[in-house]
Amino acid sequence: MNPRGNAHTLVQARRRDSLDKRQRALTALTTLEQQGKKITHTAVARTAGVSTWLTYTEGIREHIEAAQRRQQQSVPRPVPARNPGATLRTELELARQEIRALREERDQMRQALQHQLGQQLDDLSATALSGRVDELRCHNQRLADQLRQTTDENTVLKARVVSLDQDLAAARTSLRRMIRSENTAH
Template identity: 65%
Template sequence: MNRQGNPAVLAQARRRDSLDKRQRALTALTALERDDTKITHAAVARTARVSTWLTYTDGIREHIQTARHRQATTPPPPPTQGTPTTPAGLRAELHLARQEIKELRQERDRLRDALRHQLGQQLDTLHAPDPTHRVDELTRNNHQLADQLQHATEDNAALRHRTASLEEDLAAARTSLRRMIRDENLNQ
């Protein structure tokens, strides 16, 4: 055994802690349903003092969905006479309603983004050209450019040859002109 502890003991402690949290969540769900309090993942997590993430895990989520369905299909009890609504109760209900609205807005935004992404992908596939036509087009363009390059290279070589010939002619004309000027100067 090492100084940090036995891994089996640590794993067992984590399992006990996980089971305890799950049991607290189920107990809180039962209490909320019994008290006819609106059941949400946040309300169960708050009542059980666990993370909201835990309420979305398998084994808990199904119970919450079932309880929410039962709560939605069960008609509300008639209001009892003489039971005043307290400001604290109204504040708690308002807080829960705001939290649920916030969660619903986040879910709406996630769904909207997912739908937008999916529609964008569908539009991309609809308007995408057939790859074989694009390859054929690029191949034709490549051949045309190769032909143009070959013609330009041949023209360039011919122009260089012509330029060299003209430079030789110019040099010969200058030499001839110098001789003529020298001969003319000598004759005078």
């Protein structure tokens, strides 16, 4: 056995293993960045299945730091509200504009509906309207005839009531005379 051959083979194996781990770390870094996950040395080490120590070594650390800077630049920072009153005034003005727009839309819809109803009335044919007018005239004539007949019957009945009242009054008078004459005779 050649001791030098075994050492050389071990060095080569370690070098291949180190290159493989570095490549896995860089691949993990790319994957995390594409997924939009937070990039940290620990996250890269876990994803790649390597030690955290490796992520701090030269050649890996620079790539992680660059990815962190890119991530910080791409994350939009919330803009602090400088003047809450100004925001409320802006929202109020937007609400007022929306109300004006809604009122205008309502008025336009109302006007369109009026035009549509007018058009429907205009579309009714003259014959349909004439037919309806004739129908109403006939109905009115029937009602007038019924009224005349009922008035005539009422007049006849009133005359009969007057006649019966007179007959009743005459019968009472005659009955009184009879009762008096009977009473005086006895």
